[in-house]
Amino acid sequence: MGRTLARDQLEAVAGQFGVLAEPTRLAILQSLREGGRSVGELVVELEAKQANISKQLGVLFSAGLVGRERHGNEVHYSIRDPMIFELCELVCGKIRRDAERQAEAFRPRRR
Amino acid sequence: MGRTLARDQLEAVAGQFGVLAEPTRLAILQSLREGGRSVGELVVELEAKQANISKQLGVLFSAGLVGRERHGNEVHYSIRDPMIFELCELVCGKIRRDAERQAEAFRPRRR
DNA sequence: TCGCAATATCGCTTAATAGCAATTCTTTGA
DNA sequence: TCAAAGAATTGCTATTAAGCGATATTGCGA
Numbered sequence: 001m002g003r004t005l006a007r008d009q010l011e012a013v014a015g016q017f018g019v020l021a022e023p024t025r026l027a028i029l030q031s032l033r034e035g036g037r038s039v040g041e042l043v044v045e046l047e048a049k050q051a052n053i054s055k056q057l058g059v060l061f062s063a064g065l066v067g068r069e070r071h072g073n074e075v076h077y078s079i080r081d082p083m084i085f086e087l088c089e090l091v092c093g094k095i096r097r098d099a100e101r102q103a104e105a106f107r108p109r110r111r
Numbered sequence: 112m113g114r115t116l117a118r119d120q121l122e123a124v125a126g127q128f129g130v131l132a133e134p135t136r137l138a139i140l141q142s143l144r145e146g147g148r149s150v151g152e153l154v155v156e157l158e159a160k161q162a163n164i165s166k167q168l169g170v171l172f173s174a175g176l177v178g179r180e181r182h183g184n185e186v187h188y189s190i191r192d193p194m195i196f197e198l199c200e201l202v203c204g205k206i207r208r209d210a211e212r213q214a215e216a217f218r219p220r221r222r
Numbered sequence: 223t224c225g226c227a228a229t230a231t232c233g234c235t236t237a238a239t240a241g242c243a244a245t246t247c248t249t250t251g252a
Numbered sequence: 253t254c255a256a257a258g259a260a261t262t263g264c265t266a267t268t269a270a271g272c273g274a275t276a277t278t279g280c281g282a
Contacts, residue, residue: 004141005203010134016202021129022240023121030115039259052241054260064209073249073258083205087198091127092116094194098175133270150229163271165230170269184228184279 019063020087024048025056028077029084032066036078130174131198135159136167139188140195143177147189 005013020026027046031037039057043050057077060066067080116124130136138157142148150168154161168188171177178191 005137007134007138010137010141012206013199013202014132014134014137016206017128017198018132021125021132023118023125024240026116026121026125027118030121040257049242050259051243051261055240058260064205070249075259081205081208083201087128087201088124090194090198090201091124094175094192095123095127097192135270151227160272161229162231162273166270169230181279184226186229 016063019059019065020084022056022059024052025060026088028053028056028060029065029079029088032077032079033085036069036076038071038074038076040074042077127174130170130176131195133167133170135163136171137199139164139167139171140176140190140199143188143190144196147180147187149182149185149187151185153188 031045042053061068066077069076142156153164172179177188180187
Protein backbone atom coordinates (compact mmCIF):
# COMPACT_ATOMS: atom_id res chain seq x y z
CA MET A 1 0.00 0.00 0.00
CA GLY A 2 1.21 3.42 -0.86
CA ARG A 3 4.05 2.02 -2.92
CA THR A 4 5.04 3.56 -6.20
CA LEU A 5 3.34 2.31 -9.33
CA ALA A 6 5.10 1.39 -12.53
CA ARG A 7 4.24 2.96 -15.83
CA ASP A 8 1.76 0.33 -16.95
CA GLN A 9 -0.01 0.43 -13.61
CA LEU A 10 -0.28 4.18 -13.90
CA GLU A 11 -1.80 3.62 -17.31
CA ALA A 12 -4.39 1.32 -15.83
CA VAL A 13 -5.30 3.89 -13.20
CA ALA A 14 -5.38 6.64 -15.79
CA GLY A 15 -7.67 4.49 -17.89
CA GLN A 16 -10.17 4.17 -15.06
CA PHE A 17 -10.13 7.90 -14.50
CA GLY A 18 -10.55 8.36 -18.22
CA VAL A 19 -13.80 6.48 -18.16
CA LEU A 20 -15.10 8.98 -15.63
CA ALA A 21 -13.80 11.96 -17.55
CA GLU A 22 -16.93 12.27 -19.64
CA PRO A 23 -20.09 14.14 -18.63
CA THR A 24 -22.39 11.84 -20.54
CA ARG A 25 -21.00 8.78 -18.83
CA LEU A 26 -21.24 10.49 -15.46
CA ALA A 27 -24.85 11.35 -16.24
CA ILE A 28 -25.52 7.70 -16.99
CA LEU A 29 -23.91 6.61 -13.74
CA GLN A 30 -25.84 9.22 -11.82
CA SER A 31 -29.06 7.95 -13.30
CA LEU A 32 -28.22 4.33 -12.63
CA ARG A 33 -27.49 5.22 -9.05
CA GLU A 34 -31.23 5.40 -8.45
CA GLY A 35 -31.70 1.96 -9.89
CA GLY A 36 -31.29 -0.15 -13.00
CA ARG A 37 -32.32 1.34 -16.31
CA SER A 38 -32.81 0.06 -19.82
CA VAL A 39 -31.00 1.72 -22.69
CA GLY A 40 -34.23 3.23 -23.91
CA GLU A 41 -35.04 4.69 -20.51
CA LEU A 42 -31.64 6.32 -20.36
CA VAL A 43 -32.09 7.72 -23.84
CA VAL A 44 -35.31 9.40 -22.76
CA GLU A 45 -34.08 10.53 -19.38
CA LEU A 46 -30.83 12.00 -20.65
CA GLU A 47 -32.31 13.30 -23.89
CA ALA A 48 -29.55 11.76 -25.91
CA LYS A 49 -29.17 9.65 -29.02
CA GLN A 50 -29.62 5.93 -28.67
CA ALA A 51 -26.37 5.21 -30.51
CA ASN A 52 -24.37 7.35 -28.16
CA ILE A 53 -25.93 6.06 -24.96
CA SER A 54 -25.34 2.54 -26.17
CA LYS A 55 -21.74 3.32 -26.97
CA GLN A 56 -21.04 4.96 -23.62
CA LEU A 57 -22.72 2.09 -21.82
CA GLY A 58 -20.34 -0.16 -23.66
CA VAL A 59 -17.40 1.84 -22.33
CA LEU A 60 -18.76 1.69 -18.80
CA PHE A 61 -19.39 -2.01 -19.12
CA SER A 62 -15.93 -2.76 -20.46
CA ALA A 63 -14.47 -0.81 -17.58
CA GLY A 64 -16.42 -2.98 -15.16
CA LEU A 65 -18.36 -0.07 -13.75
CA VAL A 66 -21.80 -1.28 -14.77
CA GLY A 67 -23.43 -4.65 -15.17
CA ARG A 68 -25.80 -5.65 -17.91
CA GLU A 69 -28.75 -7.99 -17.99
CA ARG A 70 -31.11 -8.85 -20.77
CA HIS A 71 -34.82 -8.69 -20.03
CA GLY A 72 -36.67 -9.81 -23.09
CA ASN A 73 -36.11 -7.26 -25.71
CA GLU A 74 -34.48 -4.77 -23.44
CA VAL A 75 -31.09 -4.63 -21.82
CA HIS A 76 -30.91 -3.36 -18.27
CA TYR A 77 -27.81 -1.76 -16.89
CA SER A 78 -26.94 -1.23 -13.27
CA ILE A 79 -24.10 -0.02 -11.09
CA ARG A 80 -21.55 -2.68 -10.45
CA ASP A 81 -19.12 -0.90 -8.17
CA PRO A 82 -20.46 1.87 -5.93
CA MET A 83 -16.91 3.01 -5.37
CA ILE A 84 -17.43 5.47 -8.21
CA PHE A 85 -19.75 7.49 -6.03
CA GLU A 86 -17.09 7.82 -3.38
CA LEU A 87 -14.82 9.07 -6.11
CA CYS A 88 -17.39 11.59 -7.24
CA GLU A 89 -18.00 12.75 -3.69
CA LEU A 90 -14.31 13.41 -3.22
CA VAL A 91 -14.09 15.33 -6.45
CA CYS A 92 -17.22 17.31 -5.70
CA GLY A 93 -15.74 18.20 -2.33
CA LYS A 94 -12.62 19.47 -3.97
CA ILE A 95 -14.55 21.53 -6.49
CA ARG A 96 -16.56 23.01 -3.66
CA ARG A 97 -13.46 23.87 -1.66
CA ASP A 98 -11.86 25.43 -4.72
CA ALA A 99 -14.95 27.51 -5.37
CA GLU A 100 -15.04 28.67 -1.77
CA ARG A 101 -11.39 29.59 -1.86
CA GLN A 102 -12.15 31.49 -5.04
CA ALA A 103 -15.07 33.31 -3.45
CA GLU A 104 -12.92 34.07 -0.43
CA ALA A 105 -10.45 35.92 -2.61
CA PHE A 106 -13.19 38.31 -3.66
CA ARG A 107 -14.64 39.00 -0.24
CA PRO A 108 -13.96 42.49 1.06
CA ARG A 109 -11.31 42.61 3.80
CA ARG A 110 -10.63 45.09 6.49
CA ARG A 111 -7.27 46.77 6.02
CA MET B 112 -25.32 15.87 -0.63
CA GLY B 113 -26.06 13.07 -2.99
CA ARG B 114 -28.28 15.27 -5.09
CA THR B 115 -28.24 15.04 -8.85
CA LEU B 116 -25.81 17.25 -10.70
CA ALA B 117 -26.67 19.36 -13.71
CA ARG B 118 -24.86 19.06 -16.98
CA ASP B 119 -22.30 21.78 -16.32
CA GLN B 120 -21.52 20.38 -12.91
CA LEU B 121 -20.99 16.99 -14.46
CA GLU B 122 -18.62 18.67 -16.86
CA ALA B 123 -16.66 20.14 -13.99
CA VAL B 124 -16.39 16.74 -12.34
CA ALA B 125 -15.44 15.12 -15.64
CA GLY B 126 -12.78 17.77 -16.07
CA GLN B 127 -11.19 16.91 -12.75
CA PHE B 128 -11.18 13.24 -13.61
CA GLY B 129 -9.71 14.13 -16.98
CA VAL B 130 -6.71 15.69 -15.33
CA LEU B 131 -6.04 12.38 -13.62
CA ALA B 132 -6.58 10.37 -16.78
CA GLU B 133 -3.00 10.68 -17.88
CA PRO B 134 -0.15 8.40 -16.81
CA THR B 135 2.47 11.10 -17.05
CA ARG B 136 0.51 13.40 -14.77
CA LEU B 137 -0.09 10.57 -12.34
CA ALA B 138 3.63 9.86 -12.36
CA ILE B 139 4.30 13.49 -11.52
CA LEU B 140 1.80 13.40 -8.67
CA GLN B 141 3.26 10.18 -7.39
CA SER B 142 6.71 11.71 -7.34
CA LEU B 143 5.51 14.89 -5.67
CA ARG B 144 3.89 12.80 -3.01
CA GLU B 145 7.31 12.21 -1.52
CA GLY B 146 8.00 15.90 -1.42
CA GLY B 147 8.33 19.03 -3.53
CA ARG B 148 10.31 18.79 -6.72
CA SER B 149 11.67 21.23 -9.27
CA VAL B 150 10.81 20.82 -12.92
CA GLY B 151 14.32 19.66 -13.66
CA GLU B 152 14.25 17.05 -10.95
CA LEU B 153 11.02 15.66 -12.33
CA VAL B 154 12.48 15.59 -15.82
CA VAL B 155 15.37 13.47 -14.59
CA GLU B 156 13.32 11.25 -12.33
CA LEU B 157 10.62 10.53 -14.88
CA GLU B 158 13.00 10.41 -17.83
CA ALA B 159 10.80 12.72 -19.84
CA LYS B 160 11.21 15.82 -21.95
CA GLN B 161 11.34 19.14 -20.18
CA ALA B 162 8.70 20.65 -22.45
CA ASN B 163 6.23 17.93 -21.67
CA ILE B 164 6.79 17.90 -17.92
CA SER B 165 6.38 21.63 -17.88
CA LYS B 166 3.19 21.39 -19.87
CA GLN B 167 1.69 18.70 -17.67
CA LEU B 168 2.66 20.62 -14.55
CA GLY B 169 0.75 23.52 -16.04
CA VAL B 170 -2.31 21.34 -16.38
CA LEU B 171 -2.01 20.11 -12.80
CA PHE B 172 -1.49 23.64 -11.57
CA SER B 173 -4.48 25.01 -13.44
CA ALA B 174 -6.58 22.24 -11.98
CA GLY B 175 -5.48 23.27 -8.50
CA LEU B 176 -3.85 19.93 -7.78
CA VAL B 177 -0.34 21.24 -7.30
CA GLY B 178 1.16 24.43 -5.97
CA ARG B 179 4.14 26.24 -7.40
CA GLU B 180 6.86 28.31 -5.82
CA ARG B 181 9.83 30.02 -7.36
CA HIS B 182 13.22 29.42 -5.77
CA GLY B 183 15.73 31.48 -7.61
CA ASN B 184 16.05 30.06 -11.04
CA GLU B 185 14.00 27.00 -10.31
CA VAL B 186 10.32 26.43 -9.82
CA HIS B 187 9.26 23.97 -7.17
CA TYR B 188 5.99 22.13 -7.37
CA SER B 189 4.18 20.36 -4.58
CA ILE B 190 0.92 18.60 -3.84
CA ARG B 191 -1.84 20.99 -3.00
CA ASP B 192 -4.72 18.63 -2.30
CA PRO B 193 -3.90 15.16 -0.95
CA MET B 194 -7.42 14.10 -1.84
CA ILE B 195 -6.00 12.82 -5.09
CA PHE B 196 -4.27 10.02 -3.27
CA GLU B 197 -7.52 8.88 -1.76
CA LEU B 198 -8.90 8.84 -5.28
CA CYS B 199 -6.00 6.77 -6.51
CA GLU B 200 -6.32 4.36 -3.60
CA LEU B 201 -9.96 3.79 -4.44
CA VAL B 202 -9.17 3.18 -8.07
CA CYS B 203 -6.27 0.89 -7.25
CA GLY B 204 -8.57 -1.06 -4.98
CA LYS B 205 -11.04 -1.49 -7.76
CA ILE B 206 -8.39 -2.60 -10.23
CA ARG B 207 -7.15 -5.10 -7.68
CA ARG B 208 -10.63 -6.47 -7.06
CA ASP B 209 -11.25 -6.73 -10.79
CA ALA B 210 -8.00 -8.60 -11.27
CA GLU B 211 -8.83 -10.98 -8.45
CA ARG B 212 -12.26 -11.61 -9.86
CA GLN B 213 -10.57 -12.29 -13.17
CA ALA B 214 -8.10 -14.70 -11.59
CA GLU B 215 -10.94 -16.35 -9.75
CA ALA B 216 -12.63 -17.18 -13.02
CA PHE B 217 -9.62 -19.19 -14.06
CA ARG B 218 -9.11 -21.09 -10.85
CA PRO B 219 -9.96 -24.80 -11.06
CA ARG B 220 -13.24 -25.68 -9.35
CA ARG B 221 -14.47 -28.90 -7.94
CA ARG B 222 -17.52 -30.12 -9.76
C1' DT C 223 24.37 44.69 -19.03
C1' DC C 224 25.51 40.16 -20.75
C1' DG C 225 25.31 35.33 -20.83
C1' DC C 226 23.75 31.20 -18.91
C1' DA C 227 20.66 28.01 -16.73
C1' DA C 228 15.91 26.78 -15.73
C1' DT C 229 11.32 27.00 -17.22
C1' DA C 230 7.50 28.17 -20.23
C1' DT C 231 5.44 28.60 -24.64
C1' DC C 232 4.72 27.78 -29.74
C1' DG C 233 3.75 25.31 -33.87
C1' DC C 234 3.30 20.96 -35.30
C1' DT C 235 2.03 15.96 -35.99
C1' DT C 236 -0.36 12.08 -34.50
C1' DA C 237 -3.68 9.41 -32.02
C1' DA C 238 -8.14 9.08 -29.53
C1' DT C 239 -12.75 9.60 -29.12
C1' DA C 240 -17.56 11.94 -28.69
C1' DG C 241 -21.43 12.32 -31.31
C1' DC C 242 -24.19 11.49 -35.48
C1' DA C 243 -26.99 8.99 -39.20
C1' DA C 244 -27.47 4.77 -41.15
C1' DT C 245 -27.34 0.02 -40.75
C1' DT C 246 -27.24 -4.44 -38.62
C1' DC C 247 -28.19 -7.64 -35.02
C1' DT C 248 -31.35 -9.77 -31.59
C1' DT C 249 -35.53 -10.95 -29.40
C1' DT C 250 -40.30 -11.51 -29.07
C1' DG C 251 -45.11 -11.79 -30.37
C1' DA C 252 -48.27 -12.63 -34.00
C1' DT D 253 -41.54 -17.47 -40.19
C1' DC D 254 -42.00 -12.65 -40.28
C1' DA D 255 -42.38 -7.91 -38.70
C1' DA D 256 -41.28 -4.69 -35.49
C1' DA D 257 -39.06 -2.93 -31.36
C1' DG D 258 -34.87 -2.37 -28.76
C1' DA D 259 -29.97 -2.32 -28.77
C1' DA D 260 -25.38 -2.60 -30.85
C1' DT D 261 -22.26 -1.60 -34.54
C1' DT D 262 -20.25 0.93 -38.47
C1' DG D 263 -18.35 4.68 -41.01
C1' DC D 264 -17.80 9.27 -40.60
C1' DT D 265 -16.45 14.20 -39.00
C1' DA D 266 -14.73 17.32 -35.75
C1' DT D 267 -12.40 18.19 -31.63
C1' DT D 268 -8.96 17.56 -28.23
C1' DA D 269 -4.61 16.71 -26.35
C1' DA D 270 0.08 14.27 -25.71
C1' DG D 271 4.55 14.61 -27.07
C1' DC D 272 8.22 16.74 -29.82
C1' DG D 273 11.84 20.26 -31.39
C1' DA D 274 12.56 24.94 -31.48
C1' DT D 275 12.15 29.23 -29.42
C1' DA D 276 10.94 32.65 -25.94
C1' DT D 277 10.96 34.12 -21.19
C1' DT D 278 12.73 34.69 -16.57
C1' DG D 279 16.09 35.28 -12.95
C1' DC D 280 20.74 35.20 -11.40
C1' DG D 281 25.70 35.93 -11.18
C1' DA D 282 29.68 38.05 -13.12
